Amino acid sequence: MQTHEQYKERLLLSIHGELEADEQKKLESHVADCRECREELAHLKRLQVAVAALPRVSVTDSLLQEARRELRAAIRIERNRTSLGVTVGRFLERFMAPWVRLSAGAAAFLAVGFLGGALMFRSDVSNGGPILKQLSDQTEVLRGEAEITNVRFEDADPSDGEIAFSFHAVSPVKVRGNPNDPGIQSVLTKALMYEENPGVRLRAVSAITSQIQIQLRKEKGVDNEVKIALINAMKYDENPGVRKEALHALRKFPFDDEIKQGLLYVLTRDRNQGLRVEAINSLATAKDEFRSSDEQLLDVLRRKMETDNNQYVRLQARAVFEEVRQQ
């Protein structure tokens, strides 16, 4: 036999759809005969309706876009912050007594990750050809010229004369090579995505653009990752100059649905009128690729030709809209 308190708890679960079918049936049968529970149920429903009507912040595409841009900037800062470690020498001087330093030199496990270096250039080795010349090596770490981050002690007890730790050593890597090389492309792509300085991001786009031209001239396929990075930069980079350069670079790619989606995104969301002008121009250039059945495209164009506050965008949107409809 259940008490009224237990029934009340079940009523709450019931209005949230959390009761099993048989429990629900039993409850309904009880409520039919119990005025107190009927009142309780009515009360809970009124609360539910009142709460449901409470306005909440909605996650719109523009809010998500802002959050992504800010996250990207935060990760850039995070990456730069973690690279501002102390050098090995300074680390050893500051944190260890001399007698420990000697044994640590022998026992330390060096987890060396050359940012933008060794990891990224693996593909180059497999491709053959001495395209990249990596001028740094791990001896820099032991000479104290690398920046040290993420030090983790595996054995911090010096009583036995030894300690063990690992760390990330970040060392500048000088590279000279052909922009066609996959390793260079990879570095440029990452620079485009995560370099804090917008000027460097712009130069990365510029280098990527020249490399795309070379690849297309040689009828080689263009790396999909590069394209995705450019689309993301066009959509989310906080610097309008970088967004614009990325958009220009994408004009060199064979037009496809991913690029179209990116352009529609810019046309719909970017607050910079210049970017929207560039986006509608790109779409106008590619208009032969569209079909009159492309409702998503037509819907965006219809809205832009009616509501965009830039007259050129409105006129171009109308022109593209009418041409696509006639196809």
Added chain:
Amino acid sequence: MSEEKSPNTMVSNDTELILKAQQGDMLAFEQLVYRYDRRVLSIAATYVNSAEDAKDIYQEVFLRVYRGLGKFELRSEFSTWLYRITTNVCLSHRSRRKRHAHSSLDSASEGEEESHGALPFASGVSSDQRAIETELSGHIEEALRTLSPREKLVFTLRHFEGYKLREIAGMLECSEGAVKKYLFTATRKMRKELKGVYG
């Protein structure tokens, strides 16, 4: 609820993306983020009811993911780990900017941009009716502030996000019974605070 997929994630599953991201592939990391980030932002927005604070939570969640992904061992689902981080960040969040809960970021933007502030009341209602609804909303917001962080999180996840109690228990790493208790307590407190206000 379906996850948002970015264009070229069709061929990559979470595990592939995680492994690539752990090797320093930032594009893979971004793709992983974009699969889940709308829902993370939605949970945060529902909890704090402020676009600015929701973005703060979003950023903190994914920075923790970024810092911790290297140690993620694929023993559990990435989404489980992510939502646990999300609820932890929500629970420890304190509004830094102390802006009005319904402020819209787009106030200075061009008119065509959609607002991501609180949803407007339905058009066609009278100004008197709107005033009553605004007052009621204010009371409910006040009542929500009387809940403990966990009670509020359970209450908002259930009422506004529609998560099942079992799912909420997974996010909070507690038993379903504990979640029920939070929901009962939250409901009792809300009723007490709102006595005579609604219905």
